[in-house]
Amino acid sequence: xxxxxxxxxxxxQPELQEFARDGFAMLTSVFSRAEIDMLTAELTDALAKxxxxxxxxxxxxxxxxxxxxxxxxxVSVWRRQPVIDFLRQVLGRQFGLVRVLFFDKPPxxxxxxxxxxxxxxxxxxxxxxxxxxxxxTTKAGVPHTEAPEDLLENMVTARIHLxxxxxxxxxxxxxxxxxRAGKSVSxxxxxxxxxxxxxxxxxxxxxxxxHCSLPSAIxxxxxxxxxxxxxxxxxxxxxxxxxxxxxxxxxxxxxxMRSA
Numbered sequence: 001x002x003x004x005x006x007x008x009x010x011x012x013q014p015e016l017q018e019f020a021r022d023g024f025a026m027l028t029s030v031f032s033r034a035e036i037d038m039l040t041a042e043l044t045d046a047l048a049k050x051x052x053x054x055x056x057x058x059x060x061x062x063x064x065x066x067x068x069x070x071x072x073x074x075v076s077v078w079r080r081q082p083v084i085d086f087l088r089q090v091l092g093r094q095f096g097l098v099r100v101l102f103f104d105k106p107p108x109x110x111x112x113x114x115x116x117x118x119x120x121x122x123x124x125x126x127x128x129x130x131x132x133x134x135x136x137t138t139k140a141g142v143p144h145t146e147a148p149e150d151l152l153e154n155m156v157t158a159r160i161h162l163x164x165x166x167x168x169x170x171x172x173x174x175x176x177x178x179x180r181a182g183k184s185v186s187x188x189x190x191x192x193x194x195x196x197x198x199x200x201x202x203x204x205x206x207x208x209x210x211h212c213s214l215p216s217a218i219x220x221x222x223x224x225x226x227x228x229x230x231x232x233x234x235x236x237x238x239x240x241x242x243x244x245x246x247x248x249x250x251x252x253x254x255x256x257m258r259s260a
Contacts, residue, residue, distance in 0.1 A: 012082050016089055019156030019260075022205065023179035024195075024205035030080055030199035031160070034244035039077060040162045040225065046071040047102065053140045060106050065140040067100035067227075068245050070127075074100040075247050078158060078229050083202055087249070089206075090156055101228040103133050105170040110216035111171070115185055117178075118157065121147045121230075122244035123237070130239040142244055149182050153234040159203040162225035165196050169222035170214050179208035186210065191249040210260075 019025040031039070047054050053066040065072045075097065087095050099122045105111060122150035126143035135146040165171050173194045178186065194214070197203065205211070207230070216224065235246055 012086055015082075015086065019086075019090065019204060019206075019247055021175075022176035023047040023209040024174060024176070024203060025086075026195070026197060027086060027202040027204060028198065029200055030083060033199055034164055036160075036200050039227075042073065043071055043102070043151065043162075043227070057109055057143055061102075062106055062109060063106050064102040066142060067102055068097075068247070071100075072075075072148055074227070074229070077227075078160065082157060083204075084249070086204055087156060087158070087231055091154065091231060092132065094235060094248065094250060095231050095233045096235050096243070097229060098232045098243045098246050099230040101230075103224075103226045103228060105216050105224040107216070107221050107223065110170055110220075111213075111222065112215040113213040115175075115187055115210055115212045117183060117185055117210055119152065119183060120144045120148045121151075121232075124242045124244050126253050128240050132239055133175065133241055135136045140226075145241075148238075149208075151232070151234060151237070152183075153179075155207050155208055156231050157205050158229045158231065160227040160229070161197045161199055161201045161203070162227060163223050165224055166222070167194065167196065168217040168220045169224040170216040171196055171224075173212050174205070175210040178210040179206040181210075182208065 005081060015027060017024040047061050047064055047070070051070065053070050054061055055063040065071060084215055090145055116152070120137065122142050122144050124143065126145040130150040133145045139145045163169070171194050175186065175192050195203065216222070232243070232246070237243060
């Protein structure tokens, strides 16, 4: 699938103000329904291939890791306005794509997650000595580690909604402003919000915003498919660590100019 790169001013002041205050903002109607249907069809074909990165239950895909390798289009599919301008405003011009995941809540195979913050990143080697990186793990063959707080503060996750998200198909619930508390998670749900979305909307959210994932309602026939892309404004990591993948926005711009 080829999506045209759209340039120009995006008029993002309200969304940037919301993001600064709450730690998240919804960019609406970034993709048309036709574009999302085409994207979803190509992604579904890629996920049908066997591999440790694709997670299945009863032969039904509910999640996938390492999408940069599994579905290489993930590297550029997000490159649309106002997403590009938004990320530049928040992270600076040298930001890069560092991890891509996929989640679905298939009908009759729903799941949920408790309140948490996204603290782990994918790296090339998680065994290096460091006082800043800790709790090494391996996920689908890729080393991960818990990142230091200042690094997480300079990251943004963009979640492309491949389906409409309603109260019945497992929406995400968030605690606005909770990113200002660092890594700590409060279980006081006062003021928390449930986020619904339309197909083609993109939620930009800081990893340090506390969030949980609600289960789908019994009997729903709706999927809840999300393309989850993590971006960092810091291409270089301390203590000799390196991102497992880091596709710089500038390198994609140069590639686009060469192919134009």
